[in-house]
Each structure stands twice: as C-alpha cells, then as structure tokens.
Amino acid sequence: MVIGAQWGDEGKGKITDLLSRSADLVVRYQGGVNAGHTIVVDGRVLKLHLIPSGILYGDTLCLIGAGTVVDPKVLIAELDMLLENNIDTSGLKLASNAHVTMPYHRLLDKALEHDRGLRRIGTTGRGIGPTYADKSERSGIRVLDLLDPHGLADQLQPVIRQKNDLLQTLYGLEPLDPESVIKEYIAYGQRLAPHVVDGTRTIHTAAQNRKNLLFEGAQGTLLDLDHGTYPYVTSSNPVAGGACIGAGVGPTMIDRVIGVAKAYTTRVGEGPFPSELQGDLNHHLTDRGGEFGTTTGRRRRCGWFDGVIGRYAVQVNGIDCLAITKLDVLDELAEIKVCIAYELDGEVIHDFPIDARQFARCQPIFKTLPGWQMDTSTCRALEDLPANALDYLSELADLLQASIAMVSLGPERDQTILVEDPIHGPKRGLLSH
Ligand code: GDP
Ligand code: IMO
Numbered sequence: 001m002v003i004g005a006q007w008g009d010e011g012k013g014k015i016t017d018l019l020s021r022s023a024d025l026v027v028r029y030q031g032g033v034n035a036g037h038t039i040v041v042d043g044r045v046l047k048l049h050l051i052p053s054g055i056l057y058g059d060t061l062c063l064i065g066a067g068t069v070v071d072p073k074v075l076i077a078e079l080d081m082l083l084e085n086n087i088d089t090s091g092l093k094l095a096s097n098a099h100v101t102m103p104y105h106r107l108l109d110k111a112l113e114h115d116r117g118l119r120r121i122g123t124t125g126r127g128i129g130p131t132y133a134d135k136s137e138r139s140g141i142r143v144l145d146l147l148d149p150h151g152l153a154d155q156l157q158p159v160i161r162q163k164n165d166l167l168q169t170l171y172g173l174e175p176l177d178p179e180s181v182i183k184e185y186i187a188y189g190q191r192l193a194p195h196v197v198d199g200t201r202t203i204h205t206a207a208q209n210r211k212n213l214l215f216e217g218a219q220g221t222l223l224d225l226d227h228g229t230y231p232y233v234t235s236s237n238p239v240a241g242g243a244c245i246g247a248g249v250g251p252t253m254i255d256r257v258i259g260v261a262k263a264y265t266t267r268v269g270e271g272p273f274p275s276e277l278q279g280d281l282n283h284h285l286t287d288r289g290g291e292f293g294t295t296t297g298r299r300r301r302c303g304w305f306d307g308v309i310g311r312y313a314v315q316v317n318g319i320d321c322l323a324i325t326k327l328d329v330l331d332e333l334a335e336i337k338v339c340i341a342y343e344l345d346g347e348v349i350h351d352f353p354i355d356a357r358q359f360a361r362c363q364p365i366f367k368t369l370p371g372w373q374m375d376t377s378t379c380r381a382l383e384d385l386p387a388n389a390l391d392y393l394s395e396l397a398d399l400l401q402a403s404i405a406m407v408s409l410g411p412e413r414d415q416t417i418l419v420e421d422p423i424h425g426p427k428r429g430l431l432s433h
C-alpha cells in the first residue's frame, strides 16, 4: 500500500506507477477528484485525479473503490485524455457502490467556503465535503443509481428540490434544473456502464487467485478527517486503515505500508504548518520543486521537513518503509533545516498535538545540516549520492524511526534509487534506523 505521510502531493502517483509494474490490481480507496497524481514517462506528463496510477500498464486492472467519491464528468474527461494518449483503459473498473459527486455538491462546497470567510479551509472546490456529507446522511447518489434512469429520476427529484432550497435561500444562488441534471447524469451512467463492477468481489477474486494488489492512497496523513489537522482536513481517511473500509478488505490483507514523504514539506490550502518558510527560501522551493497544485494550480506553501509529523505518520499508518521524494529539489541549498521538535507554550514537545489550536501555536525547533550543492538528478545508486545527501537521508530515517526503501530524484521513472525492496522488505537494510 502507498500512502501520503504529509499533507498530500508527496509524489504518490510516481511511486504507485513504479510499483504497479509488479501489481495485478491497483485500487484507489478514498478521496475524489480533489486528488491530483502526476506520472511522467519519457517527458510525457499525465495528471490523474481518480484513475489509479497503475493504468499505464496495459495488463493491470485498476479499480476506483467503494470508499471514493466519483465525479463522472471529470472521470470521463480523464478517460478521454488517456485514450488521446493511446493508453488502454479497458482495465479500469468502477465500484458500483462508490458515491457520486453531483453539481449541487460542487456549488455547496464553494458556497460553504465563501461563508466561512477567514475560517475557510481552502478546499479544492470539487464538492468532496458535501458528497461525503450526503453519503453519511444517507441521501447520496451511488454509481449503480446512474445505471437505472427511472430510479435516478425518482431519487434525484426530491434531493434537487431540497438542495435548490439551500442554494437559493441560504446562499442566494441560482437553482439547478432537475430535468437537465437527471439527463446529464443518465448519459454519464451510459458511458461509464462498461467499467462498473462489484468492487469488493473484484478485489477478493484477485486475492483468491493470488494476484498482487496495490492500494493507492490519495491526500496525506495530516489531511485525514480523524487523524489530521481538523478542521483543515479533507472529508475522507487517507491513512492506511482507510483502505480496509474504502476497499472492503481486512487489515490482515495488507502486507506492507509504504509511506511517501517529500524531502521537505508542502501544504495547499489553509491550516497550521509549523515548519513553513517565508520569503526567498519558500519561493525557491516552490519554483524549484514546481510546487503548484495538480488539481487547482494553486501555489503550494513550502517548508522544511517536519520530523514530528513524520513520526506521527509512521505511527498512525504503521509505515513499514519510506519513499523519500524530491531530494533533488534541495540540491542548490548551502544548508538545510529539519524540524526535530516543537516548542509549545514554553515547553519542548516531540509528539504531534492533535488539538489544532495547540498545533497552531507550535514553534519549530530546527536542526541545521550542511547542503551538498551538487546535481543529484542523475544519481541512480546510493553510492552516487554526495555524502551530505546520504547524511541528510540518514537523519530523516533516524528521526522517523523507519527505513528508507526508495529515494526519488526527479519526476521520471528512472530518476529513482531503490535502496531496498519496498514490497518484500529489506535486503540491504541501508539507512535502516
Ligand atoms: P501526488 O499527489 O502525491 O501524486 O503528487 P503530485 O503529483 O500532486 O505532486 C508531485 C509533483 O512532483 C509531480 O509534479 C511529480 O511529477 C513531481 N515529482 C515526483 N517525484 C519527484 C522527484 O523526486 N523530484 C522532482 N523534482 N519532482 C518529482
Ligand atoms: P493528492 O492526492 C494536497 C487539501 C485542500 C484543502 C483540504 C480540503 O494530490 O495528494 P477538499 O477539497 O478535499 O475538501 O480540501 O485538503 N487537499 C489536498 N492537498 N493534495 C491533495 O491530494 C489534496 N486533496 C485535498 O487543499 O486544504
């Protein structure tokens, strides 16, 4: 399983694509089109929002699982984008019980954000929160509902009436036309029908046939609804345990949890971020790392690597090994800082405080390490890395009490150092804590 160990955008897409080489089925289990996973192959850039990052391998099945929320319009655009790139999409499967993001969800997401004013979350505006809210409230529309035109009309009429009330009365917005929404979504159902399956059965049939399964997390640990920096979080569970619920598997089926973390930290949207940088260094990392949102194009906030949240991520996900990405982005720096603890109200703390108000008051305590000021983007083995870069990685492994299995030095597949086998466990044990 691949999960994000920070605030998202850690490079999960690149790592999932690499590991998909030896997978038979790749599963997304939570989140929706708020995710943006980038894969770069021979200079060609593919941005995926819903389709698992295993889709580039023709014989790999890719399942959008029950725990995701599906915006059919965006999914169809993504399918078309892949087809234009001559990528076979026949292996894409869509769980019939996944919930559907509707136009009123997008409108309400934006209206709610506007209403929050200074307390806004900085959502992606893709309707994620309202879709999950309707799911919990049991008024959601599921993929299987799109395949039943008459049933869909009956189901949607009262829901749209109620949502129109909200849109008009509370937010002063134009109402939606129920007939055109119903027509539009019936058409989406027809287009997606060949991909729709019983997702749980798909997974368990593969498991019974001893196939290799890979679960691809979206977002990151600190954006988790229960374990992240609430309320500045997303509405699903990106932590490893989320896969059990979102895919319908028991915890005993998960053999390995691979935590992906950038060699520094980024965050998009609002919320506390103790190791955040201001000024020139922030701009250097944003520009050098291309830190602009894959989904919204927003500038990502950048800061030093945060060992406190990293350690927390290792714990709440049960991370077996780490993939450290974007080490090359630090190449030019003369010195690099790592946040090793926080000062909270005059006390030094080493553990992540779950109360967001306390977290917002945390001041970072940094350790400064020398930079390497060499190009690492062409390194292909640990031995090729400058000594200071190796020391930096060892520092991260020590801080997080986890071994580093992969180091990524650029967006392309081959810009990766395989330190140990991330799926079957350590061989060489280099950088193990
Ligand atoms: P995800 O949401 O976790 O899949 O990450 P994103 O795709 O949103 O953001 C990661 C960005 O960094 C993408 O543009 C990747 O192509 C790029 N990337 C991934 N790994 C590396 C790396 O090691 N070095 C550099 N320079 N870029 C990388
Ligand atoms: P990937 O999978 C980074 C952030 C938003 C906002 C908060 C809530 O590419 O790592 P939402 O639209 O989910 O209600 O927004 O979560 N967010 C992400 N940040 N990467 C993502 O996905 C994100 N998905 C949501 O910016 O702060």
Ligand code: MG
Residues within 6 Å of the ligand: 008, 009, 010, 035, 036, 037, 038, 294
């Ligand atoms: Mg992303």
